[in-house]
Structure formats: structure tokens, C-alpha cells
Amino acid sequence: MTQNRRAFMKSGLILGAGLFxxxxxxxxxVVAAVSEQELNDWVWIASTxxxxxxxxxxxxxxxxYTGLPQVLADELDADWTQIKVRFVxxxxxYRTSAAHEPLQQFxxxxxxxxLFYERLRVAGAQAREVLLKAGATRMGVRPSQCTTRDxxxxxxATGRSxxxxxxxxxxxxxxxxxxxxxxxxxxxxxxxxxLHRLDTLAKVNGSAQFGIDVQVPGMxxxxxxxxxxxSGAIRGIxxxxxxxxxxxxxxxxxxxxxxxxxxxxxxxxxxSYWTAQQxxxxxxxxxxxxxxxxxxxTRILQQRKQALDNDAAAVVxxxxxxxxAVFGKPxxxxxxxxxxxSYLTHATMEPVCATADFRQSEVEVWGSIQGQDxxxxxxxxxxxMPQAKVIVNTTFLGGSFGRKYVPDYVLHAVAASKAxxxxxxxxxxxxxxxxxxxxxxxxxxxxxxxxxxxxxPEALHARVVGQSLYGAIKVDKVKEAGGWDETMVEALYDxxxxxxxxxxxxxxxxxxxxxxxMRSVGSTSSVFFLESFISLLAREVGMDDxxxxxxxxxxxxxxxxxxxxxxxxxGWRTAPAQGVYRxxxxxxxxxxxxxxxxxxxxxxxxxxxKDGSPKVLRVVCGVDCGRAVNPGLIRANIxxxxxxxxxxxxxxxxxxxxxxxxxxxxxxxxLLSLAEMPSIEVLILxxxxxxxxxxxVSLAPTAPAVASALFRATGQRQHSMPFEF
Amino acid sequence: xxxxxxxKPLIFVADAAKPLLWVVRENxxxxxxxxxxxxGMCGACTVYVDGRPERSCVTPVSAVEGKSITTIEGxxxxxxxxxxxxxxxxxxxxxxYCQSGMVMAxxxxxxxxxxxxxxxxxxxxxxxxxxxxxxRVRAAIHTAAKYKD
Numbered sequence: 001m002t003q004n005r006r007a008f009m010k011s012g013l014i015l016g017a018g019l020f021x022x023x024x025x026x027x028x029x030v031v032a033a034v035s036e037q038e039l040n041d042w043v044w045i046a047s048t049x050x051x052x053x054x055x056x057x058x059x060x061x062x063x064x065y066t067g068l069p070q071v072l073a074d075e076l077d078a079d080w081t082q083i084k085v086r087f088v089x090x091x092x093x094y095r096t097s098a099a100h101e102p103l104q105q106f107x108x109x110x111x112x113x114x115l116f117y118e119r120l121r122v123a124g125a126q127a128r129e130v131l132l133k134a135g136a137t138r139m140g141v142r143p144s145q146c147t148t149r150d151x152x153x154x155x156x157a158t159g160r161s162x163x164x165x166x167x168x169x170x171x172x173x174x175x176x177x178x179x180x181x182x183x184x185x186x187x188x189x190x191x192x193x194x195l196h197r198l199d200t201l202a203k204v205n206g207s208a209q210f211g212i213d214v215q216v217p218g219m220x221x222x223x224x225x226x227x228x229x230x231s232g233a234i235r236g237i238x239x240x241x242x243x244x245x246x247x248x249x250x251x252x253x254x255x256x257x258x259x260x261x262x263x264x265x266x267x268x269x270x271x272s273y274w275t276a277q278q279x280x281x282x283x284x285x286x287x288x289x290x291x292x293x294x295x296x297x298t299r300i301l302q303q304r305k306q307a308l309d310n311d312a313a314a315v316v317x318x319x320x321x322x323x324x325a326v327f328g329k330p331x332x333x334x335x336x337x338x339x340x341x342s343y344l345t346h347a348t349m350e351p352v353c354a355t356a357d358f359r360q361s362e363v364e365v366w367g368s369i370q371g372q373d374x375x376x377x378x379x380x381x382x383x384x385m386p387q388a389k390v391i392v393n394t395t396f397l398g399g400s401f402g403r404k405y406v407p408d409y410v411l412h413a414v415a416a417s418k419a420x421x422x423x424x425x426x427x428x429x430x431x432x433x434x435x436x437x438x439x440x441x442x443x444x445x446x447x448x449x450x451x452x453x454x455x456x457p458e459a460l461h462a463r464v465v466g467q468s469l470y471g472a473i474k475v476d477k478v479k480e481a482g483g484w485d486e487t488m489v490e491a492l493y494d495x496x497x498x499x500x501x502x503x504x505x506x507x508x509x510x511x512x513x514x515x516x517x518m519r520s521v522g523s524t525s526s527v528f529f530l531e532s533f534i535s536l537l538a539r540e541v542g543m544d545d546x547x548x549x550x551x552x553x554x555x556x557x558x559x560x561x562x563x564x565x566x567x568x569x570x571g572w573r574t575a576p577a578q579g580v581y582r583x584x585x586x587x588x589x590x591x592x593x594x595x596x597x598x599x600x601x602x603x604x605x606x607x608x609x610k611d612g613s614p615k616v617l618r619v620v621c622g623v624d625c626g627r628a629v630n631p632g633l634i635r636a637n638i639x640x641x642x643x644x645x646x647x648x649x650x651x652x653x654x655x656x657x658x659x660x661x662x663x664x665x666x667x668x669x670x671l672l673s674l675a676e677m678p679s680i681e682v683l684i685l686x687x688x689x690x691x692x693x694x695x696x697v698s699l700a701p702t703a704p705a706v707a708s709a710l711f712r713a714t715g716q717r718q719h720s721m722p723f724e725f
Numbered sequence: 726x727x728x729x730x731x732x733k734p735l736i737f738v739a740d741a742a743k744p745l746l747w748v749v750r751e752n753x754x755x756x757x758x759x760x761x762x763x764x765g766m767c768g769a770c771t772v773y774v775d776g777r778p779e780r781s782c783v784t785p786v787s788a789v790e791g792k793s794i795t796t797i798e799g800x801x802x803x804x805x806x807x808x809x810x811x812x813x814x815x816x817x818x819x820x821x822y823c824q825s826g827m828v829m830a831x832x833x834x835x836x837x838x839x840x841x842x843x844x845x846x847x848x849x850x851x852x853x854x855x856x857x858x859x860x861r862v863r864a865a866i867h868t869a870a871k872y873k874d
Contacts, residue, residue: 059820060820061818061819061820061821061856062819063819196813196816197816197818199818199821200812200813200816200817200818200821201804201813202821203818203821203824204804204808204809204812204813204817204818204821204824204825204828205757205797205798205800205801205804205809206755206756206757206758206796206797206798206825207757207798208821209756210759210821210822212756212759212760213756215754215756221751272739272743272747272751273747273750273751273760274740274743274744274747274751275740347855348820348822348855349759349761349767349769349820349822349823349853349854349855349856350759350761350820350822351760351761396820396821396822397820398759398820398821398822398823399820399822399855399856400820401855427760429763430761430762430763430764431763632816636816636819636858636861639857639858639860639861640819640856640857640858641857642857643854643856643857643858643859644855644856644857646857665762665763665764665766666762666764666766666767666853667764667766671853671854671855672857672859673851673853673859674846674847674850674851674852674854674859674862674863675847675848675850677857677859677860677863679860680860
């Protein structure tokens with residue numbers, strides 16, 4: 001027996017029962033069953049009539065597991081009650097690009113439906129056409145005499161029909177049209193309907209498999225121990241021999257934390273996660289602190305405050321007219337306010353985790369993975385393996401919000417597996433997940449306006465400063481844009497409000513802190529700044545949130561439609577009950593590189609407790625996200641987005657002291673609880689526009705709408721997030 | 726050590742301090758019960774010990790030796806519990822990771838309070854959900870209460 005197998009047996013396996021649950025075929029990449037016919041990159045039909053639809057977009061809670069197959073099944077005319085979904089990978093058909101970047105398979109920027117709607121319609125229609133032809137041939141009739149419905153080809157004149165399963169192999173041999181005829185929306189059978197989610201059953205009975213649940217034969221477990229701070233290297237492990245000798249411990253593997261090459265991580269490999277984590281906790285590391293050793297939130301904020309005054313360093317992101325000249329006029333009525341946000345962490349309920357098997361000539365990984373090609377690229381680069389030899393299996397993700405696009409945790413598992421020569425599942429503790437995340441960067445904003453005689457802004461100057469996300473991870477995008485990061489100035493540089501003179505500028509205040517995309521990206525900050533300021537201006541001139549925005553959006557009927565509908569349904573014009581206060585906000589969310597346009601208006605109602613803390617009672621959120629493929633999924637994303645945003649708004653932040661993140665778990669990074677969740681009404685406005693993104697869109701308006709309501713209640717403005725009361 | 730999990734006896738070797746959560750997930754291979762925080766705050770690890778809801782990540786296995794454990798897999802082998810049916814009706818789960826614990830907690834609440842008020846739901850349902858499915862959790866609990874009538 002090998003050392004590894006012996007160690008594994010010691011973990012105390014149950015006697016007699018089957019321990020290893022093999023991965024369901026649905027998460028093992030494109031693995032076709034023996035009698036399945038592949039019609040194209042997305043549709044497999046077995047002779048039994050079982051239809052499997054390919055899903056390239058990982059399911060992280062946003063609902064693609066249902067919404068995308070819904071599109072495909074409609075054009076295919078498949079029987080929705082009989083379809084299965086299989087996660088697929090490793091083909092160009094599954095790749096796409098955000099903002100003109102190289103093709104990759106990934107989920108992000110609320111783009112799945114926008115990018116795949118047409119592609120899946122074509123795939124479904126293509127397959128339906130050949131099935132129809134094959135069915136007609138089988139029945140000895142002309143295709144023009146046939147229709148398709150519920151996985152059958154029908155010949156109305158004779159009442160005969162043939163199931164897709166019976167003719168799948170004939171159809172699979174026929175050439176596919178690259179421009180099949182798509183259904184007219186009036187004959188959609190599935191698209192537009194509130195179909196129940198396909199994954200709910202598995203998620204209420206414990207059978208849904210997440211990355212943390214993966215089990216492969218011969219697998220060991222890993223826990224992670226990193227340098228305590230945001231920088232630094234491990235110089236040595238003082239008690240290495242002692243920890244290695246602990247029962248169940250197999251190896252201590254030194255590795256790095258992507259993208260830094262520094263050795264700053266130990267993966268403890270053992271026969272159970274518990275053993276590995278206990279051992280990891282016992283490690284005494286000799287650490288060289290590195291450049292972030294004195295990182296401190298107070299100083300980080302100070303640096304941003306200084307940057308707000310640094311005209312010379314500001315890079316103009318967009319400008320209209322001549323704001324400077326208007327500001328320079330004598331007697332200009334100027335309003336100016338500074339705002340600040342905090343670093344935030346994703347806090348996915350499932351901590352990051354991956355399983356890897358480093359074999360001689362290939363690497364196989366399993367996990368909650370948001371960027372399949374990111375994993376291939378980096379495993380290939382760091383482990384000298386051709387990308388074609390990196391097999392990526394994607395499970396359900398226990399939340400991601402952008403976190404699981406970063407490949408660090410997968411690389412840890414690969415390093416561990418390579419070191420011990422068998423599969424290893426590496427699970428990050430909540431503490432490590434919190435302290436070594438890829439944070440949403442904090443920002444500061446200065447908003448200034450010159451108010452005209454009519455109370456409307458004649459000129460607006462918006463400056464956002466902070467650690468630039470693109471400056472850290474997409475430097476070429478900054479160069480392309482001319483020195484600024486679009487995420488920092490979302491909703492500002494492409495201002496929807498009518499202001500004749502506008503300057504938007506930004507300064508990258510670099511910090512040695514790992515940052516990455518988090519749900520709603522820069523809008524969490526920039527829209528807090530913008531919408532808070534707009535509400536402030538409204539009050540300066542004696543108007544309310546709604547009236548003032550109506551005037552600013554007067555030339556934008558699509559925007560007015562959403563705003564008005566929320567005001568109507570919300571009851572904005574009638575006074576709220578005693579002790580209830582209201583605020584409103586508006587946002588146009590455009591994803592990355594203006595990939596789409598989703599319009600959102602939000603009204604918040606809250607009460608204030610004696611201690612000054614707000615209780616958000618009700619949120620009415622109107623959204624125009626183009627054609628609603630599945631209204632239920634949109635509503636869930638809007639509801640969940642508001643709940644997610646309320647944690648950012650009211651409860652939690654990541655702070656630094658002596659280079660170390662001060663938070664570690666849910667006692668000091670609390671999440672919104674059920675008792676704190678408001679009741680949410682979602683109004684989906686009809687639209688003929690193609691589907692637009694909706695996964696992130698309800699976050700950004702939440703904070704400023706709450707702030708505005710709070711101001712009404714208490715007379716106190718919120719300049720910082722999370723709010724203080 | 727021995728336990729009964731979902732009616733089946735389990736004999737295993739483990740450290741007395743090993744949390745029940747990891748015995749369930751690793752020794753018994755039942756991965757429906759989830760790890761979220763390790764400090765008993767999120768509730769993703771909720772199981773029943775002799776019928777009572779407990780957070781298994783902070784329950785050393787030695788404390789439950791000989792007892793009867795119910796996990797999400799054992800709540801209703803046909804996925805027929807009123808809570809589960811209500812969860813399906815309302816499409817409660819988004820990512821779904823917290824939902825094993827959420828369902829176990831809600832089922833236990835319904836056992837104690839067959840017609841729970843919103844205040845009782847607020848007090849009892851302290852399970853965390855990052856996707857913030859809370860509105861539907863609340864609605865589904867009320868629906869489940871009606872099913873049970």
C-alpha cells in the first residue's frame with residue numbers, strides 16, 4: 001500500500017458503505033452517453049428521446065441554469081419537462097469576450113443572457129430544422145407539411161408524429177444551417193414565461209453538488225495557511241517537523257497566491273479537512289512582511305482625501321462643454337460634497353475550494369469555477385502543461401459575485417496535488433477566505449455642481465479616486481481608454497442626466513491590496529456618490545428625489561418610464577405612514593464597455609429606531625432590462641441584489657491595520673439577516689429590446705436611496721459607506 | 726465511535742474533537758450539509774441531533790456519540806417535506822449553498838410553531854444567505870404552514 005493510501009485509510013472510513021459519490025455526468029464536461037447524438041455544440045439527443053442541453057455559463061445563483069436552456073429549448077421546440085442540462089466546456093462555441101478582450105469561457109458582468117440569447121436561439125433553431133427535415137423524411141412527407149412541438153415532428157394532415165429520439169441519428173448527419181429561421185416572439189412557448197428553476201429540487205434535498213462537495217477516488221484534503229498580511233513571504237516553518245508528524249498529515253506544500261510569485265502560502269495536505277485545518281492553525285511561520293506591512297485603513301483613506309485635491313494628477317475620463325469656466329464665474333452657486341466607500345469582500349457562503357489531480361501529462365480540476373479558461377491559462381503557465389491538457393470540471397457555485405473568477409484557489413489545489421501525487425481537495429477556511437480575498441476597492445468621490453437659477457445643475461464636476469481595479473488587473477484597458485479606469489467612474493462618465501457642462505476625472509491611488517471584480521464593480525461607489533449628490537441638489541433647491549430626477553431625465557423617455565412607474569406603484573406622491581421615510585435613486589447599468597443598458601429606478605421606505613439605526617421596510621424597484629426571458633429569475637436577481645447591497649450599505653467593511661485584514665468571519669463581517677430584509681416589489685417593464693443584463697443592476701441604487709430616506713428621517717447625511725448612525 | 730445517521734448506523738474512527746459536520750461530510754460521505762463559517766454563525770451546517778436542530782460545525786462528534794442524527798438527505802427521502810415543497814413552489818434557492826441548513830432550520834421551526842408569525846420567523850431563522858433569498862424564505866414558510874393544515 002502506498003503512503004498516501006495508508007494515510008487515507010486512517011481517516012476512518014465508514015465500513016461497508018460506498019464512500020465516493022462519483023461526479024454526476026452533468027458536471028464532467030462534455031461527456032456524451034454512448035447512444036447520444038450530438039446535433040451541434042449545444043444539443044444532444046439520445047435514441048430514448050432524452051434531450052440534453054449544453055450550458056456554458058456556470059450557475060452561481062443568477063439563474064442561467066434555467067434561463068439559458070429555456071432559450072435553447074424554445075427554438076428547439078423541446079419538451080421542457082423532459083430536458084436535462086449538462087455543463088459544457090472546452091469549445092469556442094462556449095467562449096465569448098467582454099469589452100473586446102480575447103475569447104474565453106467565463107461568467108461575468110451580467111452578460112450571459114445578453115451574449116448567449118442569439119447564439120442559443122440559432123443553435124436551437126438549427127437543430128430543429130434538421131430534426132424537422134429528418135422527421136418529414138421518416139414519415140415520407142414534405143418538411144413544409146410538418147411542424148415541431150414538445151420534442152416531436154408532427155404531420156398535421158395525417159395526425160402522425162415522430163419523436164426527436166427516433167430521428168436524432170438521421171438529423172445528426174444532416175448539414176446545419178448557419179442562419180436558421182428564428183421564431184417570431186409572438187410564437188415563443190417558453191421565452192417570457194416564469195418557468196420554475198431547474199435546480200431547485202437538488203438544492204432543497206442536499207443532492208446539488210458544489211465545488212466543496214467533489215469527491216474523487218484516492219483524494220486527500222488540503223487546508224491553507226498564508227502569511228498574515230496582504231504582502232510578505234514565508235521564510236521558514238519553525239515547527240515543520242512537528243506539524244508534519246501529526247496523525248493524518250501527509251505533506252506541507254509551499255506555494256504562492258496568484259498572481260504574486262512570492263511563496264506566501266502553505267497547503268497542509270491530510271486525510272481529512274479537519275485534520276488539515278487543525279494542523280494549518282498550528283503552523284508557526286517565519287514571515288518577511290513585505291511592502292504592505294504597515295497598511296492601515298486610516299492612511300488609505302488619508303491618501304484618497306489628498307488625491308481629491310490633486311488636480312494635477314487627475315485624468316479626464318469625459319467632458320462636455322466647459323465645466324471649469326462655469327465654476328469659475330463669480331457668484332456661481334456651488335455645491336460640493338465628498339463621499340467615501342470601504343473595501344468589501346465577496347463573502348460567498350461557500351468558501352473558495354477546488355479539487356485537482358495532477359497527473360503526468362495532464363491536470364484535471366473540479367470546482368466552483370467562474371472562469372474556465374482563466375484556470376486553463378494559469379494552470380498551463382504555472383505548471384508547464386499545455387492548455388489542451390488542463391481538464392476543467394465545473395460544479396454549482398455556492399455564490400461567487402466575481403470571486404471565483406480568480407484562479408488562486410484552483411492553483412493551490414494543483415500545487416498540492418502535484419506535490420503529493422494524488423488528487424487533493426483544498427478548502428479555504430472562512431477566516432482565510434476573508435483575510436486573503438480579492439477585494440472590491442474603496443473609493444472617494446468629490447461631486448461639485450454649479451446650480452442655475454432654475455435649480456438645475458449648469459455644470460457638474462465628478463472626481464473619483466482610489467485603488468483602480470483596471471490599474472491593478474487590466475492595465476492595457478487603462479492605456480486604451482487614455483489613462484483612466486471605466487469601473488471607477490461608472491454612471492458618471494456616461495452620465496444619463498442632462499447637464500450641459502460636465503467633467504469627470506479620476507486618480508489611481510495605488511495600494512498593495514489584491515482587488516478584483518465584485519458584483520456591480522465600481523458602481524457600488526460611483527453611483528452612491530452620484531445619486532447621493534443628485535438627491536442633495538434636489539433638497540438644496542426644495543425639490544424631492546423624484547421631481548428633480550424627472551427634470552434631469554426630461555429628454556429620456558425610456559428613463560422616465562421606469563422612474564414614473566416606480567413612483568406610481570410605490571405611492572411616492574401620497575404621504576407615507578407616520579415614522580416612515582422615503583428615498584429614491586436611479587441608475588443605468590451598462591456592464592463592461594457599455595455591453596448593454598439596463599435602467600433601474602428604486603424607492604426605499606424605512607423607519608428609524610431610537611438608537612438611530614435604520615430599518616428598511618420596503619423597496620420598490622423598477623427595471624427595464626429588455627425582453628424578460630424569465631421574469632422570476634429577474635425578480636430573484638433584483639431581490640437578492642438589494643439584500644447584497646444592504647450588507648455593503650449598512651453593515652460591513654474590510655479594514656486594514658498593520659498590513660492585516662481586521663475581519664475574519666461573520667461575527668465581524670456580518671451579513672444582512674432575514675429579520676433585516678425589507679419586502680421588495682419588483683416591477684419589470686415590458687420591452688422589445690433584446691435581453692439586457694440583470695444580475696448586478698439593483699445593487700448600486702440601494703445605498704443612495706437608503707441614504708436619502710435616512711436624511712429625511714434624521715437630517716443627517718451619509719458621506720461614508722457603510723453608513724454611520 | 727458510533728452514531729446513527731438518517732436511520733443508518735455508522736461506525737467510524739475519528740478524533741473526539743472532530744466536528745460532527747466533517748464526520749457527516751467525510752466519514753459518512755453525506756455532502757448535503759455544508760461548511761460556511763466553522764463558528765456556528767451561518768447555519769449552513771444545521772442537522773438534527775435526536776430531533777433538535779444543532780450547528781454541526783461547532784458540535785464535537787464526541788458530544789453526540791450514540792445519538793441519532795438527521796441530515797438534509799434524511800429529512801424526506803422523496804423530497805416531500807412541506808418546507809421542501811414550498812421552497813420549490815417559491816423557487817427560493819439562488820446559489821443554493823445555504824439552503825440545506827435553511828430548510829432544516831425552517832422545518833424545525835414549523836415543527837415547534839405550525840403557524841409561525843413573522844416575529845417568530847425573524848427570531849428563529851438566523852441562517853445567513855448571501856444571495857438574500859430571505860423574502861422567499863419567509864413566504865415559503867407561510868406556504869408550508871398552509872400545506873400542513
